[in-house]
Amino acid sequence: MKKLRQYPSYVDSKVEWLRNIPSHWEVVKSKRIFIESSIKGFPDEELLAATQTKGVIPKSLYENTTVTATKNFETLKLVEMGDFVISLRSFQGGIEYAHYRGIISPAYTILKPQEEVTPKYYRYLLKSKRYISGLTLLVTGIREGQNIDTSKFKDSYLPLPPKEEQTNIANFLDYKTEKINRFIKKKKHLIKLLKEQKAAIINQAVTKGLNQNIAMKESGIEWLGEIPNHWKLDKLSRLLKPKGLIRGPFGSALKTSFFVKKGYKVYEQKNAIYKDLTLGDSYIDSEKFEELKRFEVKLNDFLMSCSGTIGELHQVKGDFKKGIINQAMMIMRMKKIIHPDFFIWLFRSEYIKTTILDSSKGSAMKNLVGINEFKAVKIPVLPLDEQKEIVSHLEYETEKVNKTISTIQKEITLVEEYKKALIAEAVTGKIDVRDFHVPLENKRQLKGAEATVN
Template sequence: RGSVGRLPVALVRCYHFECNAQDAMASWRTMDVKETMKKNIAKKYRPYPAYRDSGVEWIGEIPEGWEIVRSKALFSHRNQKATSGEEQLTASQVYGVIPQSLFMEKEGRRVVQVITGQDILKHVEAGDFVISMRSFQGGIELSEYTGSISSAYVVLKPSQNVVQQYYSYLLKSTQYIQALQSTSNLVRDGQALRFQNFSQVDLPVVPIEDQQVIASFLDYETAKIDTLLAKYQRLLDLLEEKRSALISRAVTKGLDSNVPMKDSRVGWLGEIPEGWEITKLKYLAPLQSGYAFKSELFQNDGIPIIKMSNLKRGSLDFTEATFIPADKCNRDFALNDGDILLGMSGSLGETGSVGNYAVVNRKDTPCQLNQRVGRFRLTSALFPGFLLYFISSDSFSKPIMLDSIGTAQFNISPEYIGTISLGLPNQSEQRKVVSYLNRETAKIDALVAKVERAVELLKEYRIALISAAVTGKIDLREESA
């Protein structure tokens, strides 16, 4: 029970064999990953025979035969009103420019559609590019559909010298996005990119044959990378499921599968070991609500108050901390090393703030307990580690979810938390369960860290490969021969 080896064999093999490339990347962990990626790509693919300075910082040297022009020489501004009945499109950094109906299907949520006054929409032709509200962060999107789009967006009509698939990679490359970001401080203040911003970034003019070769190469190579990334993500999902099941079973069934069991008479608990006691949290660890500090006390330094946003599934994160003056602290809400905290308001689900938890570390103190965050006051009958694993298990989250069906935002009270039942073993067995889970979850967490590192390196490699290809740092013409 609890063995990582029970994960599906195919995905374990994916990790051990298909990811052998990550072994070669291991030495990069102490080096500049991006620079090392560039060097390794340069070793694998030959450069063009001759280069010259492009005069554009973000592009660097370009092959002989490539040119640099103003971007509006390659793309014109299509400022054309949509006609009645055109399909409404959505610009997405994930899917590109696609029909709103398809976007809603993929995302499982609705978007605002224009029913009346469709004359405010802009016309888009298949093969156009669209500058959206998110282009400042993720680049410019290619549309493979004809339709209409928000008037807040900028539609770019490509010239005959443009192979759309090549420029779809170029206009979403990291270097291009950084160049686009440098065109205006107004964008950083939340204003949209305009055609004028686009026009300020010069672009390469690449021979048509080269564009086609580069686009085909990147289609093939990025598809392979994306397939492997999807397998990695599936492995991460399975590891998380394994971890969750391991914890839930240990805190509800114990470690000995041969002990007699009894009906807990609590739906989500099912059977529990015969020697365990059914009780409620309020008798073992009543929850104390935080204090409603007045917002006028908030400042940029002083003593931090712990809000919902500071709870990060086990630990505290002070990236977005709020502080109060030391003389305004309340001793009844002063937090101590080892305190276990619980989020009591907000969204639901695995990443929601309701049920989110954290343990206060000595380095976190002094700090104060703010409203909508609770602190468990443990009695001697409950070992802290056992409570921590219990509140991270399905046996704790299920009753909360069952009580909140149909509610996107939810508040839970200390009184409600107190009504949640659990099976309680004696202190000795609680400690054994905690020791076992510490050991087994550490194994899973170590594997998760390795997979996440592999994902990070693959994503960096993908970025570096695209950059090298679209800026002419590697000659791919023989690759397609």
């Protein structure tokens, strides 16, 4: 940013979020830049959705967005590519840019740019962090119900650079953000590869051991393949203590209506997923605890998530609150022939993940296999000393990968912040890009990237 020059002279815009602007720019009311449009009667157009992350796009590209409950498409409003939409939740995300022509719910306000406007300049401006910071002055309603007040928006002030300059700023930002986005995409792909590498390291260690030259034998299990000759395979049920597998209570046995402010803690999936027993504030009284005492959490128990995010394991250690598990959890109590840390690493392996997931056709969401199938899962049994060696190896190797991932994630965060700052500085005139020209070799690439601003 420091290498980019400023304009020769500035004036006070008298708009708090905008601050000083180039002296030849205008500051005008939004209703001079946009006029409200409410054209109806185009039922054959494609249904559009307004989202805070992708703008105004075809409903088919954003399945989770509910656009309208009406079946009378004649009442829906026509949106043209390049229009802007004040969506139902615009307070948090700003004003959305239409990337397509189509129809949208009459609950949305459609804003059509005037002749003196380059739409893609305002696409950047209205999503810039400076403009978003000023949206609190334009909202109506309270809390979650806050939306941009259209009348307040029309009377609010926006910068109006000369049209040619608007186009130049937009072209500059298209070029710069496209380069930044490609950098981020590559870094995210690298993170994906590193995570795959980490998964492979884990799976290799807990299913094949560390000695690549050791004699191997067939396990007889498709997902496991060969294992070291001196390893055994045993059913999980044989490695559990007596009554050492406890699935959480049925839903009717533990309802939210039973919860109290203080008492015995109810442990949830997030305790296993995030490896933190302090999370959650659901409690039951002593009477309900005694009724459900067979689901009590004890020291050294393994807590496992059983719904949605399946197979996340956490061992109960140190200080913890007396309590029980809920319906989406499972307790496992293991014999000492399995090292606790090795058992946790084993459950992070692809072998276990694949084995304990219900792969029944037609399942909308992954579920845990039936309890009998779960008990029958074959677990590698190997000398404790070897288990400890594998644990040490995995702690060292995965920590190296995690540090690399963390470094890359920090790079992405810094670059994303730079992109936001660059956009904010360019659209508010804090940097002068009038002499910028897109390099010839990049013009073709920009045509494909022009419709998307991340």
